[in-house]
Amino acid sequence: MDRLEMKEKLSKKLPAKRFEHSLGVEYTASCLAMVHGADVEKALIAGLLHDCAKWLGSTEKIEKCKKHGLMVSEVERNNPELLHAKLGAHYAKTKYGISDDEILSAITYHTTGRPNMSLLDKIIFVADYIEPNRRPLPEIEEIRKEAFADIDKCIIHILKNTLSFLDNSSSDMTDKMTIDTYNYYVNNAK
Ligand code: DGI
Ligand code: FE
Numbered sequence: 001m002d003r004l005e006m007k008e009k010l011s012k013k014l015p016a017k018r019f020e021h022s023l024g025v026e027y028t029a030s031c032l033a034m035v036h037g038a039d040v041e042k043a044l045i046a047g048l049l050h051d052c053a054k055w056l057g058s059t060e061k062i063e064k065c066k067k068h069g070l071m072v073s074e075v076e077r078n079n080p081e082l083l084h085a086k087l088g089a090h091y092a093k094t095k096y097g098i099s100d101d102e103i104l105s106a107i108t109y110h111t112t113g114r115p116n117m118s119l120l121d122k123i124i125f126v127a128d129y130i131e132p133n134r135r136p137l138p139e140i141e142e143i144r145k146e147a148f149a150d151i152d153k154c155i156i157h158i159l160k161n162t163l164s165f166l167d168n169s170s171s172d173m174t175d176k177m178t179i180d181t182y183n184y185y186v187n188n189a190k
């Protein structure tokens, strides 16, 4: 399947706004790949497909994970939205014909990040946050500049904001992976 076919298929699955966001992540990821020297075509594909499982309802997300043998942790059971990332990687593989492990990893970790991310993981994590169709988030102008100038600094900034947002909501929402990612990048800051 070529990228145009993926796009047609995705447009039939996602609501218009979510599809527009996916296109935003697609082209933002390609720009970041150009600046940071990653594979531009992989960035386009991972960006386009990163939210391909987002349209499923919460209960459905849990059911589909069980059906496909994907682990559901306690935090994920309580916050099923988190599952769209790993389920998205599964659908990218099975429904969109993606076999590239770098692309599948970038989709899997796009919500929480992970310690020691690959360059493509970082690009999708960041592009998801900064793409131009997203409603404005705090400090977004500075975060957007950091994305192109110093991507690790940008990741710390995003995670700091996400963690403080989650902490303000309720602490049992926070996935350990999000905290581990934050600690990893703070401790390994250049
Ligand atoms: O799918 P998108 O909306 O494009 O973006 P995303 O996959 O990054 O998901 C965004 C939401 O994920 C945002 O509201 C913050 C939330 N999130 C990030 N880390 C965690 C988290 N939610 C929970 N419950 N726990 C986390 O650790
Ligand atoms: Fe997402």
Ligand code: FE
Pocket (backbone or CB within 6 Å): 021, 025, 050, 051, 128
């Ligand atoms: Fe997204």
